[in-house]
Amino acid sequence: MSKNIQLTGNPFVDTGLYVLSYKAKVDDPEQLTLKKIRAVYGDGSELAKVNARLKSFTMVFGPNNPLSQSSFRPKGNQKIISEKNIKAYTGVISSFLHEMEQSSPNYPLCEICGYEHSLNFDAAVRPVLMAAGAKDRGSKQVGRDWIPLTGSLGNDAQSLPSASRAISVCAKCLFAVHYMPLGMMLFDKKLVCFQSNPSRIAIELTAELASEYLEILRTKKGKSGGEKIETKGKGDKTTVIVKHLLSWIEKRQTVMKEEDLPDSVTLYVWLFENQKIGDCQIVEIPSDTLQFLWQARKCGYKDDLLSILAGEGKLPVDAQLFSCIRQSRDYLRLYPSKTIMGASPGLFALYHQLILNESAQALKGALSLAQARLKEATPKEQKNLKKARMLEENPDERKRFKKLMLDLVKDGRFNPADYHLLFPASHFHPIKVEFRGWKTIGYYLSHPDAEVTDFSEGSQQIGENMKPHPKIKQITKLYFDDYLARKGIEHFQKHVVDGFNRTYPNGLQWLRGVYLNLAKEHPGFTLEDWDEFVQDENGQPQASELLFQMRLELTNLYHECIQNPIESK
Numbered sequence: 067m068s069k070n071i072q073l074t075g076n077p078f079v080d081t082g083l084y085v086l087s088y089k090a091k092v093d094d095p096e097q098l099t100l101k102k103i104r105a106v107y108g109d110g111s112e113l114a115k116v117n118a119r120l121k122s123f124t125m126v127f128g129p130n131n132p133l134s135q136s137s138f139r140p141k142g143n144q145k146i147i148s149e150k151n152i153k154a155y156t157g158v159i160s161s162f163l164h165e166m167e168q169s170s171p172n173y174p175l176c177e178i179c180g181y182e183h184s185l186n187f188d189a190a191v192r193p194v195l196m197a198a199g200a201k202d203r204g205s206k207q208v209g210r211d212w213i214p215l216t217g218s219l220g221n222d223a224q225s226l227p228s229a230s231r232a233i234s235v236c237a238k239c240l241f242a243v244h245y246m247p248l249g250m251m252l253f254d255k256k257l258v259c260f261q262s263n264p265s266r267i268a269i270e271l272t273a274e275l276a277s278e279y280l281e282i283l284r285t286k287k288g289k290s291g292g293e294k295i296e297t298k299g300k301g302d303k304t305t306v307i308v309k310h311l312l313s314w315i316e317k318r319q320t321v322m323k324e325e326d327l328p329d330s331v332t333l334y335v336w337l338f339e340n341q342k343i344g345d346c347q348i349v350e351i352p353s354d355t356l357q358f359l360w361q362a363r364k365c366g367y368k369d370d371l372l373s374i375l376a377g378e379g380k381l382p383v384d385a386q387l388f389s390c391i392r393q394s395r396d397y398l399r400l401y402p403s404k405t406i407m408g409a410s411p412g413l414f415a416l417y418h419q420l421i422l423n424e425s426a427q428a429l430k431g432a433l434s435l436a437q438a439r440l441k442e443a444t445p446k447e448q449k450n451l452k453k454a455r456m457l458e459e460n461p462d463e464r465k466r467f468k469k470l471m472l473d474l475v476k477d478g479r480f481n482p483a484d485y486h487l488l489f490p491a492s493h494f495h496p497i498k499v500e501f502r503g504w505k506t507i508g509y510y511l512s513h514p515d516a517e518v519t520d521f522s523e524g525s526q527q528i529g530e531n532m533k534p535h536p537k538i539k540q541i542t543k544l545y546f547d548d549y550l551a552r553k554g555i556e557h558f559q560k561h562v563v564d565g566f567n568r569t570y571p572n573g574l575q576w577l578r579g580v581y582l583n584l585a586k587e588h589p590g591f592t593l594e595d596w597d598e599f600v601q602d603e604n605g606q607p608q609a610s611e612l613l614f615q616m617r618l619e620l621t622n623l624y625h626e627c628i629q630n631p632i633e634s635k
Contacts, residue, residue, distance in 0.1 A: 071098040074179035074239065077259035077336040078214050082242035084260075084272035085249045094269065100167060103241075107163060110156035113244065116283060117155075118147040122250040122297040125257055126243075128341055130211040132158055132195060154198035159244055161190045165237035176236035178213070184234035207232035213243060214340040248276040252299030253307055254383055256337040256345070263332050267356075271314050271333075304388040305375045307335065308359065312371070315363045327360050329353070355391045358420040361521060367413040374399050374409060391421050396502055402454045402512045411516035414509060419521045422502075425528075426520035428487035429506065431480065433518055436510035438479070439470055457508035464504060468614060475621045476563060478629070482534060482618045491531040495598050496608040497615065534615060537590075537599055542619040544588065545580055555627055563624050566617060573613040574600075 073080050073095055083095035090102040107113060117123040117133055124134050132138065132154035133147065165185045173184045191206045209232070210216050216233050249272040251258045260268035279295060286293045299306035318324045331353050338346040362371050371387075378386050378399060390397040400417055402408035409417065418424040440448050450456060457463055474480035488506065489499040510516060549558050561569040570576035577600070585591035602608045 071095050071103075071238070072179070072181055073265060074181070076178045076239070077261050077334075078246055079178055079239045079242050080261065080268075081249045081259045081272055082245040084269045085245040085276045086242060087269065088273040088276045089245075094266070103166075104163065107159075110159050111152065113159065114152045114155050116280075117244065117247050118151070119283060119293065119295050120247040120250075120279065120297070121294055121300075122247040122257065124341075125297065126214055126246050126250065126340060128211050131155070132198070132200075137200065138198065150199055154195055154200065157194035157198060158191050159241060161194055162237045162241040165190055166241060169236065174234045176239055177234050178239045179236060182236035182238055185237050185240075187232075187235070187240075190237075208235050208240070210340055210344065212240060214246075215338060215344045215346055248279050249273075250297055251275055251306060251310065252297050252302070253335065253337055254304060256339050257297075258299070258307075259336040259338070261334040261336065264328070267314075267331060267333055270318075271310065274310065274314055274317070302379075304383055304386045305378060308375060308388050309372070311356070311359050312363055312368055315360050316368070319360075319364060325364075327353075327357060331356055349392065351392055354394070354420055358391060358416065361416055361420065362413060365412060365416065367410065367416065370410045370413045374406075374413075377406060391417075394421055394423070396422060396505070401505060401509050404454055408509065408512070411513050412519060414513075415518050416521050418506070423529075424506075425487055426518055426522065427484065428503075429510075429518045431484035431488050432503065432506040433510045433514075433516060434480065435467060435470065435474070435507050437514050438474060439467060440511065440514055442470075451511050454512070455508065457504050457511065458501075467507065472563075472617060472621050475618055476625055478625050482615070482622050485615070485618055486532050486534055487528070490529065491535075494531075494535065496600060496602055497535055497612045498608075499611060534619065535599075535612075537595075538612070538615055538619055540590075541580065541584065542616055542623060544584055546620060546623045550627070555624070555631075558624060563621050574607055574609045577609060577613060577616070 071083065073083060080095070083098070086103060086106060087093070087095045087098055089106045090098055092098060092102065114133060123131075127134070129135070133151050135151065135154075138148050138150035138154055162185075169183050169185075171183055173186065176182050176184050187208055188206045192202070195206075196202055208216055213233070213235060216235075246259075249259075260271045262268040262271075275298065278298065282295055286295070298310075333351040333356060335349040335351060336346065337349060338344070362368060375387060381398075383389055385398060387397055387399070389395075397417065399406060400409040400414050408414070415426070415429055418429060419426060440451060443451060451463075457467070471480055471485065475482070489503040492498050492500045546558070549562070566573075581591055581596060597605070600607050600609055600612065
C-alpha cells in the first residue's frame with residue numbers, strides 16, 4: 067500500500083476513514099499512516115465489541131457478516147454475540163490490515179478508490195472463517211455484507227444479469243468501512259454519510275457522531291457485553307440533521323472562535339439502506355442553507371430554532387424545516403398559529419432573507435403596512451387583525467390593505483418598488499403575484515413592534531420577477547402625460563387617484579379604451595400584445611392584479627408630480 071492515505075470519493079469508505087482519523091487524533095485522513103492505524107486497531111477486539119453493540123452495524127453490513135452471523139452463536143441464545151463471532155470477525159479484519167502492507171500489482175486496481183491494488187478476497191477470508199468454526203461453503207467474494215450496496219453474484223446478479231464477476235476491492239477500503247458504524251446516524255429511517263467541499267465539514271460532522279457514540283458506550287455498560295446502542299435519529303424524521311449541524315456550528319463558533327463560514331461550501335448527505343432492497347440517494351445541502359444555520363446560531367436564535375423544531379414531528383417530511391430550507395421554500399411554523407407562537411422577528415427576518423431571498427426592504431415594507439393598518443384600526447379591530455392567519459383567510463381585509471397601499475403611495479410612505487419586492491411576480495402572462503407577501507404582512511400584524519435587521523449586507527439582487535412589467539410602466543406614463551396635458555393634475559387627483567372606482571366602475575373596459583387610444587399613436591400595442599398582456603391561456607381576461615399595479619404606478623406618478631412639478635412635466 068502507498069504510504070499516504072487518501073480519501074476515495076466513496077462515502078462509505080471515507081466515513082470509515084473519518085472515524086479512523088478521529089480515533090487516531092489527527093485532523094485529516096491524509097495524516098493517517100499504517101502505524102497510526104495499527105495503534106487504533108490493536109488486536110481488533112475493541113472494534114469488534116463496539117460494533118457488536120451498535121445497532122447501526124447490522125444496518126450497514128446486514129446479518130451475514132461474521133460479527134452478526136447466527137451460526138457462530140450458542141444454540142438456544144442466538145441474540146448473544148459469541149467468542150466465535152469475535153474471533154471470526156477480528157480474524158478477517160486483521161487479515162485485511164495485514165494485506166494493506168502486502169499490496170500486489172498482480173491484482174487489478176481497486177474499483178472503489180482507484181489507488182490500491184485489490185487482493186485475493188477468498189484467500190484472505192475463507193481460511194479465517196473456517197478456523198473459527200464455519201463450514202466451507204466455497205469461494206468467498208465481496209458482497210454487500212462487506213461493502214454496502216456492492217451486490218453479490220449469489221443474489222443480486224439474478225436481477226442484474228450483466229454482473230459477470232464480483233467487484234475488485236483493496237484491503238484498505240475493506241478495512242476502513244468497518245469503522246463506519248461509529249459515524250452513522252438516521253435520517254427519515256435511512257442511514258447517513260457526509261461528504262463536503264471543503265472536506266473538513268464532513269470530517270468534523272462524522273467525528274462529532276463518533277465522539278457521542280464512544281461516550282455512550284463508555285457510560286452504558288449493561289449486561290452480556292454491553293447494552294445495545296440505538297442509532298442517532300431513530301424515531302426522528304429530518305430534524306436530527308438540523309440539530310446535528312447546529313451542534314457542529316456551535317463548536318466551531320465557541321471553541322474554535324470562527325466568525326464566518328467560507329463563502330462557498332456544500333454538504334452532501336448520502337442516504338442509504340443496505341438491507342433487503344438496497345437504496346441510495348444524495349441530498350445536497352447548499353451554501354445558503356449552511357450560512358442560514360451558521361447565522362442563526364451566531365445571532366442567538368439557536369433556542370428559538372430548536373423550539374420550532376421540537377413540535378414539527380407530525381408534519382410530513384416535505385413540510386419540515388430541513389426540507390424547506392434545502393429547497394428554499396417557505397416554512398409554515400415561522401408564522402403564528404392557534405397552537406404555536408411562530409419564530410421571533412429576528413429568526414423570521416433571517417429565514418426570509420437568506421433562504422427565501424426576500425430583501426430587508428420588502429420586510430420593512432410589510433412591517434410599515436401592518437403598523438399603518440393597526441394605527442387606523444379600533445382596539446376591537448386591532449385584536450382581530452392580530453389573530454393568526456386572519457389576513458390569509460379574509461379577502462375583504464386584503465382589499466382594505468390594497469386601498470391602504472394606494473393611500474400610502476399617494477403620501478409617499480410606500481411605492482410600487484416596495485410592492486414588487488413584497489409581492490414578486492409568479493406569472494407574467496397574465497400577471498399574477500406570489501401570495502406569501504400577505505403571510506408576511508400577517509406576521510408583522512402580530513409583531514408590530516419588531517425591528518427588521520438587514521442580514522444580506524446588500525448582497526441580494528433584485529430578480530426580474532421583483533420588477534414591474536415594462537408594459538405597465540410604459541402605459542401609465544403615456545396615459546399620465548396625456549391626461550395632465552388635457553385636464554391637469556387636480557382633475558387627475560379627483561377622478562383617477564381618489565375616484566378611480568367611481569369614475570371607471572368597469573376597470574377592464576377602461577384599460578381596453580386606454581390601450582386602443584395608445585395603439586393609434588404608439589407601436590407595441592397590437593392585438594397580440596393585448597392577449598399576452600391581459601388574457602390567460604384560455605383567452606379570458608385576468609386584469610385584477612394588472613389594474614391594481616397600474617393604479618399604484620399612476621398614484622406614484624401623481625405623488626412625484628406634486629413633489630416635483632417642474633421635473634414631472
